[in-house]
Amino acid sequence: MTTLTRLDTVEAFGELREFLRLRQDPRQTVISVCGFTGCKVNGSDAVAEALKEEVRKQGRDDVPVKVTGCHGFCEKGPLVVILPQGIFYQKVGLKDVEAIVEKTVIGGEIIPSLLYTDPRTKEQYKLESEVPFYAKQERVVCRHSGKIDAARIEDYIAVGGYSSMVKVLTEMAPEEVIDEMKRSGLRGRGGAGFPTGKKWEFCRMAEGDEKFIVCNGDEGDPGAFMDGSIMDGHPHAVLEGMLIGAYAIGATHGYLYVRTEYPLAIRSLTRALEQAHDYGLLGENILGTGFSFDLELTRGAGAFVCGEETALMASIEGNIGSPRQRPPFPAVSGLWGKPTNINNVETWANVPVIIDRGAEWFASIGTEGSKGTKVFSLVGKVNNTGLVEVPMGMTLREIVYDIGGGIQKGRKLKAVQTGGPSGGCIPESLMDLRVDFDELVKAGGMMGSGGLIVMDERTCMVDVARYFLEFLTDESCGKCNPCREGVQQMHNILERICAGEGKDDDIDILLELAEYVKDSSLCALGGTAPNPVLSTIKHFRDEYEAHIRDHKCPGGVCKALIQYGINADACKGCERCAKECPQDAITGEKKQPHTLDREKCIKCGVCFETCPFDAVYTE
Amino acid sequence: MNPQTAEPETAQFARLAEFIDGLGLGHEPDERQAALIEVLHEAQEIFGYLPEDVQEFVAEKLRLPLGRVFGVISFYHYFTAEPRGKHQINCCLGTACFVRGAEKIIEQFEDTLGIKMGEVTPDKNFSLGTLRCVGACSLAPVVIVDGKTYGRVTPEQAAEIIAEYN
Numbered sequence: 001m002t003t004l005t006r007l008d009t010v011e012a013f014g015e016l017r018e019f020l021r022l023r024q025d026p027r028q029t030v031i032s033v034c035g036f037t038g039c040k041v042n043g044s045d046a047v048a049e050a051l052k053e054e055v056r057k058q059g060r061d062d063v064p065v066k067v068t069g070c071h072g073f074c075e076k077g078p079l080v081v082i083l084p085q086g087i088f089y090q091k092v093g094l095k096d097v098e099a100i101v102e103k104t105v106i107g108g109e110i111i112p113s114l115l116y117t118d119p120r121t122k123e124q125y126k127l128e129s130e131v132p133f134y135a136k137q138e139r140v141v142c143r144h145s146g147k148i149d150a151a152r153i154e155d156y157i158a159v160g161g162y163s164s165m166v167k168v169l170t171e172m173a174p175e176e177v178i179d180e181m182k183r184s185g186l187r188g189r190g191g192a193g194f195p196t197g198k199k200w201e202f203c204r205m206a207e208g209d210e211k212f213i214v215c216n217g218d219e220g221d222p223g224a225f226m227d228g229s230i231m232d233g234h235p236h237a238v239l240e241g242m243l244i245g246a247y248a249i250g251a252t253h254g255y256l257y258v259r260t261e262y263p264l265a266i267r268s269l270t271r272a273l274e275q276a277h278d279y280g281l282l283g284e285n286i287l288g289t290g291f292s293f294d295l296e297l298t299r300g301a302g303a304f305v306c307g308e309e310t311a312l313m314a315s316i317e318g319n320i321g322s323p324r325q326r327p328p329f330p331a332v333s334g335l336w337g338k339p340t341n342i343n344n345v346e347t348w349a350n351v352p353v354i355i356d357r358g359a360e361w362f363a364s365i366g367t368e369g370s371k372g373t374k375v376f377s378l379v380g381k382v383n384n385t386g387l388v389e390v391p392m393g394m395t396l397r398e399i400v401y402d403i404g405g406g407i408q409k410g411r412k413l414k415a416v417q418t419g420g421p422s423g424g425c426i427p428e429s430l431m432d433l434r435v436d437f438d439e440l441v442k443a444g445g446m447m448g449s450g451g452l453i454v455m456d457e458r459t460c461m462v463d464v465a466r467y468f469l470e471f472l473t474d475e476s477c478g479k480c481n482p483c484r485e486g487v488q489q490m491h492n493i494l495e496r497i498c499a500g501e502g503k504d505d506d507i508d509i510l511l512e513l514a515e516y517v518k519d520s521s522l523c524a525l526g527g528t529a530p531n532p533v534l535s536t537i538k539h540f541r542d543e544y545e546a547h548i549r550d551h552k553c554p555g556g557v558c559k560a561l562i563q564y565g566i567n568a569d570a571c572k573g574c575e576r577c578a579k580e581c582p583q584d585a586i587t588g589e590k591k592q593p594h595t596l597d598r599e600k601c602i603k604c605g606v607c608f609e610t611c612p613f614d615a616v617y618t619e
Numbered sequence: 620m621n622p623q624t625a626e627p628e629t630a631q632f633a634r635l636a637e638f639i640d641g642l643g644l645g646h647e648p649d650e651r652q653a654a655l656i657e658v659l660h661e662a663q664e665i666f667g668y669l670p671e672d673v674q675e676f677v678a679e680k681l682r683l684p685l686g687r688v689f690g691v692i693s694f695y696h697y698f699t700a701e702p703r704g705k706h707q708i709n710c711c712l713g714t715a716c717f718v719r720g721a722e723k724i725i726e727q728f729e730d731t732l733g734i735k736m737g738e739v740t741p742d743k744n745f746s747l748g749t750l751r752c753v754g755a756c757s758l759a760p761v762v763i764v765d766g767k768t769y770g771r772v773t774p775e776q777a778a779e780i781i782a783e784y785n
Contacts, residue, residue, distance in 0.1 A: 038757040041770045117768035189766035222713030225754030260660070260697055261753050263766075301656055304751065318655040320694035321686075336649060377756055379715035417714065451756075453714045467717050471751065477694075553728030580775065605723060606774060 006280040007533035010077045010405040020158035023513055029105055030161040033147045034066035037264065047078050057103050066149045069233015069391065073133050074386040076116060081128055081146050088128040089114040095139055096265040133384045136402050140373045140389045141349045145233060153275040156236040162281055164355035165243045169289040177248035178204060183359035185371030188214055190344030190449040191419060193437035199341060202331035203249045206339035210277050211251040214342040215242055217258040220304040221420025222450030222471065226375040227345035229387055231258065232500040234349055235272035238293065241351030245292040251342050254293065255316050269297055290477030303512035304475035308523050311343045322477040323523035338483030344449065346375055366392035370436035380454035381408045397431040400454055417449025422528035423467045424535025425461060444535040445580060459556030461540040466494035468532035476525065483526030486517035490533060500560040507537060547587050556618030559603045563619055570595035577607035577616060631665050632676060637679045639745050651681045655691055659698055666731035668699050693785050704739045706784045713752030715759040727774040731781055
């Protein structure tokens with residue numbers, strides 16, 4: 001469809017959808033190339049271009065090459081999937097392009113060298129759906145991943161996109177939509193987990209001549225990229241969710257607030273907005289239903305606190321992003337003092353499928369208190385890093401081991417950090433915890449927006465707490481004293497402990513300060529800032545004590561407290577550490593155990609990382 | 620002439636003025652304030668940074684107090700009132716990068732370039748900074764130079780990356 005004609009009626013939309021649906025041949029061969037950051041950096045753009053050229057060269061230009069949103073298995077990018085079978089090729093390079101077209105697309109043959117092999121079982125998998133990384137996932141929000149080209153609104157319409165909006169506009173009263181959301185049990189995916197239907201209802205009932213809705217795309221939690229990938233790969237699902245929300249709430253204008261660090265998401269959403277406008281799915285009198293709604297994109301400028309809703313609104317208004325007291329809540333007094341409803345990206349993206357398949361269907365997924373699925377970014381010291389979507393209630397162990405393939409280099413898992421700087425570290429002993437909003441909080445963590453950072457035995461938990469507090473000290477807006485000064489003081493203490501200058505009462509002072517900061521900060525940034533400290537003290541108090549009393553860093557990270565050495569029994573004399581050492585502190589004969597000169601050593605840890613035999617130790 | 624770009628300053632101001640006029644802002648102070656961040660993004664894109672004369676120009680065009688413009692610039696990390704190097708090396712300090720040794724990468728870049736984070740090399744070729752997560756966590760640790768992302772960076776690679784831009 002190249003003729004982008006504005007659709008004036010619901011019937012015209014129905015005709016377009018039928019046309020696009022019928023035009024799709026389920027047997028059609030399609031080459032799907034992942035185009036999100038992980039694959040892009042590894043050269044997926046060039047691979048996609050080469051594939052396009054190659055199908056032309058080999059006379060099969062009827063085979064479309066689609067560049068799609070994130071496929072999820074970032075660790076193995078660039079990823080190429082041959083549809084309709086779903087043949088899964090990983091780490092595809094330019095040299096593989098000719099063979100893929102000739103052997104697989106034309107010849108129907110599989111290329112074994114491009115298949116994924118499970119390093120643990122040595123088993124090879126042919127289809128994407130069989131690969132263990134994907135097999136245990138349940139994709140609701142990302143159900144179209146790898147199948148549609150995010151740059152084409154027609155792809156989205158063909159798979160049923162915007163039909164939920166049409167259903168709502170033509171068959172449902174706003175109250176019915178809110179009721180459906182309430183019955184679905186959807187809770188806000190931004191972290192706090194407030195019931196979405198209830199939030200909408202508050203805003204609907206608030207008095208005001210004008211109401212706004214906002215999509216919070218300021219995914220500031222370091223180590224989380226779910227929302228970025230949803231905005232990039234499923235922009236129209238976000239738009240459709242917002243259209244449905246606007247209708248239910250009675251809003252006429254909306255904002256997509258996206259952090260400026262996400263150029264791909266900004267590009268994808270900007271394009272989606274234009275397309276939706278051109279088709280008449282946004283703007284005045286949408287599809288002749290009398291419903292009008294407009295949406296614009298606002299960029300952030302690098303401030304973590306802007307993920308907090310009152311700070312985010314200040315930023316949309318063009319001010320510095322400093323939060324304000326609640327109540328009044330945004331539902332009553334939000335943007336420019338008018339009723340405003342703010343939801344997270346993933347929350348909005350869940351809305352169309354709930355309307356389409358019904359509240360009961362959605363509520364059948366997940367746990368008692370947390371319905372549906374959750375998208376996580378699984379990163380850190382885990383083998384299969386990437387984007388995963390699982391039903392609420394899956395255990396952390398299943399996520400880290402079955403999907404994530406366990407810990408890198410066969411090392412031991414120490415903790416999983418959830419919820420970003422507001423969250424906490426869940427220790428190995430709690431890996432059978434079912435992941436949902438309530439269980440995580442009980443364990444001292446937090447759902448947060450969905451970053452799962454896996455930490456192994458070579459991570460120092462005091463250093464992790466120090467890292468998060470450094471981040472928060474930097475990101476505190478400075479408006480209220482408890483956060484500005486309290487977090488700073490906690491950070492100072494942690495710095496001292498990591499430098500080997502901890503004092504006996506440091507842990508008690510940290511706990512006392514934590515309570516004070518938690519109780520008296522103005523916004524959630526300060527209110528949750530002590531969490532990384534509280535959860536590490538709760539689960540890893542022995543590490544704090546080792547730093548303070550014994551002047552030892554069990555994780556082997558804190559420079560002031562460690563010495564490197566080489567275990568002569570394990571050293572094979574491969575010379576790799578000696579070559580990498582910037583100080584030439586390591587000497588020895590080839591194939592003979594090497595020695596490390598602690599006088600010269602600057603504790604950079606390069607040898608520790610490079611040694612293939614784990615012969616370098618810290619003490 | 621701006622040292623960072625080849626374009627004469629007058630042409631740069633003209634471009635910025637054109638951008639602001641193109642927004643079609645009304646007289647409402649709220650509306651003008653709401654445009655500020657987007658205008659500053661554009662200004663930084665044009666000038667490379669936001670020196671005082673650019674701040675004054677923006678304040679005047681948007682009819683906002685200069686203090687408010689400066690406040691916004693100083694609050695948001697992305698905006699800078701100091702000139703930057705020709706090439707910007709940004710090391711990601713998100714959690715995934717941190718866990719996978721970003722601090723060692725940073726030290727290596729600092730040592731190789733002989734400057735600290737937030738500084739510019741004497742020849743103005745490089746500035747060194749940190750970013751808080753760019754969402755490329757699977758590739759941690761990550762370094763971004765002028766928008767190009769390098770994944771799974773090792774300390775030894777620092778010199779190679781710098782050499783690409785020297």
